[in-house]
Amino acid sequence: MGFDLEALREAVKTHGTVTRVVIAAIKGSSPREIGAAMLVWKDGQSGTIGGGTLEYQAAEAARTQIHPARLSQHALGPDLGQCCGGAVTLVSEIYDMGAVDRLDDTIIARPMAAPEMPLSVKRVLAQARGQGIDPDPQLLEGWMIEPVHKPTRNLWIWGAGHVGRALVDVLSPLPDLAITWVDTGSDRFPDKVPGGVTVVPAAKPAELVRHAPIDVEHLVLTYSHNLDLELCNRLLLHDFRFAGLIGSATKWARFRSRLAALGHAPEQISRITCPIGDPTLGKHPQMIAVGVATQVLRPARQNDLKKDLSA
Incomplete structure (x- = not known):
């Protein structure tokens, strides 16, 4: 916080x-x-x-x-x-x-009661800036101290169709997520985009993969199976923290075969999670979004990410 x-x-x-x-x-x-x-x-x-x-x-x-x-x-x-x-x-x-x-x-840090900064506050600030560790929010001797919030997870959502829009609506209010939203043109996005979401229209979205930091989590759910496949291919050639693909078991079986033909080893291909979400919730875009969001945010995923960060 x-x-x-x-x-x-x-x-x-x-x-x-x-x-x-x-x-x-x-x-x-x-x-x-x-x-x-x-x-x-x-x-x-x-x-x-x-x-x-x-x-x-x-x-x-x-x-x-x-x-x-x-x-x-x-x-x-x-x-x-x-x-x-x-x-x-x-x-x-x-x-x-x-x-x-x-x-x-x-x-x-700002005064609520004592206008002159107390020594205890100076120590907290000096320790935080010297060690690069944010202090906890606190009221200390009449001064309110809060670190400026920085998102801890970078999430790229590929696709601004019905599911992509529903997913952004569900995830964008969460302060720990910095969301980059990619699709083939500006007309693919809604007129009003939630704050904190970076919209990137690109005629060739797959070309953007090489610019993504390797600690990014990717959710692939475009309007095109061919584009989904190319994004998966590029992600495996690049690197990522997590990659999830929307689709059925049949779609994933086809993708595994095609990705293998493109030269990717089975252990590489298995890094992509497909299907994502919870099929038991149904196929309504909001239900799909709820299932995908739950999978991304569940405690087990959080623990995995923490292990990745400490590795």
């Missing part, structure tokens, strides 16, 4: 002045963790700090907030009638584009 600077920048660009509300400290149980945040503007909001009543009251307060920054404490049981028996401290800050542009792009 960290300060999602890009999401804040996009919200301010779209809605003007935006108030960011973040959980700064917790005592006892809480519906969300320290660092969980939401963005609030005049007629809407995004993100969540959880808790139902807590979030509703915090959003209403954010819309009428006058001071640039505010610290507030909330006892979840006695004050809000929630099952959680703890208490949370919220930091609410108003941002316009000027304020966003002044933020550090690695670690954001």
Whole structure:
């Protein structure tokens, strides 16, 4: 969890002045963790700090907030009638584009009570920058410290048809994913693309494979079996962390035969996962997207990726 600077920048660009509300400290149980945040503007909001009543009251307060920054404490049981028996401290800050542009792009530390930076805060920042390890979000001696969030996984989605669009809708809100979305032309993409998704129209998509970093996860689901095959071929010639192909067992049997004819060994071909998703959910694009997303995000996959990173 960290300060999602890009999401804040996009919200301010779209809605003007935006108030960011973040959980700064917790005592006892809480519906969300320290660092969980939401963005609030005049007629809407995004993100969540959880808790139902807590979030509703915090959003209403954010819309009428006058001071640039505010610290507030909330006892979840006695004050809000929630099952959680703890208490949370919220930091609410108003941002316009000027304020966003002044933020550090690695670690954001700012005073909530004590204007002069305490020695303890200086130590946290020096250790983080010296060792390259992000500190945990925390309220320390009147200062709120948050590392700027950086996606930890690069995901390339090949294809902007019905399934590709449904998959982007499902996965794009997840902050740990940096999504690159590729198809054969700009007319293949929807008019409105979710924030944080990089759209790449390319007449010859397979030519882009050589430009992909080797730690990328790929989901291949274009409108063309021939293009799917060529992408698989190029990916095996390149390298990748994960490659998943949409299709039936019959399609994959044909692809294995054709990839073998192109010179790929069986152990190489087996690195591609096909079919992806959960066929028992049905063939509706949203159901396919849910199944594929579950496969990509399930804990076993997370553990595999962590092993890859540590290898």
